[in-house]
C-alpha cells in the first residue's frame with residue numbers, strides 16, 4: 306500500500322499519545338501560535354493561508370484565506386469565530402476523532418484563525434450527542450488557558466482569545482453555517498437568507514467566520530511548514546493538502562484515512578480500507594457524505610479532489626465515503642437517506658419541508674410494491690421543484706440520493722414497480738400525483 | 743430549582759455570551775440532566791433567568807430532537823437507523839432490541855429503566871451498528887454485546903463497553 310505522510314492524524318498515530326497538553330507540546334504544539342502572536346501580522350497570516358490553497362473541509366470547499374479576507378478590516382467592534390463541530394452529515398465522523406484524540410491541534414488552529422480575523426471570542430459548536438468530545442475539549446481549553454495559549458492575554462501579547470464549547474441539541478441543519486449562528490443565539494436552527502453573509506452580519510449581526518474543525522486543524526501545520534509545502538501536497542493548484550476520508554459501509558476496514566487529495570477512489574477503498582468486506586463486488590459509493598450523489602463502480606478511478614468529483618457529477622463534500630456491495634437495493638438506500646432528510650428538514654422553506662415528505666411517501670410506496678410507472682416522473686418533478694428554491698443548500702442536498710439512483714439504477718425502480726399490484730392512480734393511498742396528470 | 747442549585751454554573755454560562763438568550767440551549771441541557779426531561783416548570787424558570795417569555799423557550803426547545811418533552815426511563819437507548827448503519831445490520835438489531843426490551847420505539851419498559859428511540863445518524867458511521875445510551879456511545883454492536891450492555895447497566899448503572907476517545911482504525915502498535 307502506498308504510504309502518504311499524515312498531517313492531522315500524525316500525532317495520535319504515535320504509540321502512547323494521549324492528546325494532553327504535555328503530549329502536544331512535546332511534538333511541537335503551539336509553536337505555530339507563538340509565531341503568529343509574535344512575528345506575523347494578521348494580513349500576512351491571511352496571505353499565507355491563501356497561498357497554501359487551503360479550502361474548507363466542511364462541505365462547500367470555499368478557500369479559507371479568501372473567506373477570512375471578507376471580514377471588514379476597519380471594523381473595530383467584536384468579531385467572532387465559530388468552529389463548526391456539528392459533524393452531522395451522514396457518513397462523516399472525522400471531526401470527532403480530531404477533537405477526542407488531539408484537541409489541542411484544533412484549539413491551536415482556532416487561536417490562529419482568531420488572530421487572523423481579529424476575533425477575541427470563538428465558539429465551538431459541537432453536536433449535542435458528542436458528550437465525550439465536548440468534555441475532552443473543555444478540559445483541553447482549561448489546560449491551554451493555564452498555559453496562556455488561550456485566555457485574557459495570549460502568550461503575553463496583550464491579545465485575549467476566549468474559546469467556549471457550545472453544545473447543540475440534535476438538529477442536522479445546525480451544521481449549515483447560518484442555522485448554526487441562529488442556534489448559537491438560542492433560537493430555532495433555521496438558516497438565514499444570504500446576503501448579508503456572516504462575514505459582515507454573522508453572530509449577533511457582527512462579522513463572523515465559520516470554519517470546520519478539520520479546516521482549522523490544518524492551520525498550525527501551514528504556519529509552521531509554510532504555504533509552499535502545503536500547496537505541494539495533494540492535487541494542486543485547486544485541491545491542496547490532505548483530507549481525512551471517512552470510510553463506511555461494506556468495506557473490510559471502515560474508519561478514518563488521511564490521504565493527499567487526488568488519489569483515486571480505487572486506491573482509497575481497495576488499498577487503504579482493505580477492499581470489500583466479502584465476496585460481493587462494489588456496486589455503488591457515495592463520495593462525500595449523504596448530500597453527494599451516488600457514483601458507480603465505473604467511477605472508481607475518479608480522483609479524490611474537488612474538481613474531479615464535481616466533474617463526475619457528484620461532490621467531494623464532507624469526505625464521507627460510503628461503499629455499497631452488489632445486492633444492495635438502491636431504491637431502499639435512497640429511501641433511507643430521504644427519511645433522514647425528511648426528519649431533518651427545518652421546515653422554513655415550503656419546497657423542502659413538503660417536498661421531502663412527498664419524496665419519502667413516493668419512495669416508500671415504490672419499495673412497498675405499490676408504485677406506478679408515473680411515480681418516476683413524480684420523483685423527478687419533485688426534485689426539480691426543490692433544487693435551487695430553498696434558502697440553504699439543504700434542498701440541493703436532499704435530492705442528491707434520488708437523482709443519482711434514478712440516473713444509474715432506474716431499472717431497479719422499474720423492477721419494483723412492475724412487481725406492484727395495480728392501484729388506481731386516484732386512490733387516496735397515493736396522494737402525490739404527477740404534475741401533468 | 744435550577745437557579746439555586748446551579749448558581750455558579752449558570753453565572754459561568756451567562757458570562758460566555760454577550761446576549762443572554764445564547765445560554766438557552768445550555769440551560770435546557772442542564773434542566774434535562776437534572777430531571778431527565780425538560781419540564782414545564784424548568785422552561786418557565788429558564789425563561790425568567792434569560793428574560794424570555796415561556797413560549798420563546800418552548801418554541802426553541804421543541805425544535806431540537808435531543809430535548810425530551812416528557813419523562814423517560816433511566817436509560818435512554820437511541821439506536822441509529824440511517825443508511826450507513828442500515829448497511830451493516832442496524833435493522834435486525836433494532837428488531838432484536840425491541841424483543842429483548844419488550845417495547846417499541848418511543849416506549850419505556852414497565853420498570854422505567856429503558857426508553858427506546860430509533861434515531862437518525864449520530865456520526866459514528868464507520869463503527870455501526872451503534873447506539874447512544876444517555877451520554878455514552880456504544881459501537882460495533884452485536885446482539886451479544888447489546889445484551890451485555892443492558893445487563894451491566896441494569897446491575898451497575900454503567901457499562902464497560904462504552905466508547906472511549908474515538909480512533910478507527912486503531913493504531914497497530916498499541
Ligand SMILES: Cc1cc2nc3c(=O)[nH]c(=O)nc-3n(C[C@H](O)[C@H](O)[C@H](O)COP(=O)(O)O)c2cc1C
Nearest residue numbers: 361362363389391392393480481482516517520698
Ligand atoms: C445542510 C447543511 C449541513 C451542513 N453541515 C455541516 C457540518 O456538520 N459540519 C461542517 O463543518 N459544515 C457543515 N456544512 C457546511 C457549512 O455551512 C459551512 O460551509 C462550513 O462549516 C464552512 O467551513 P469551512 O469553510 O471550513 O468548510 C453544512 C451545510 C449544509 C447546507
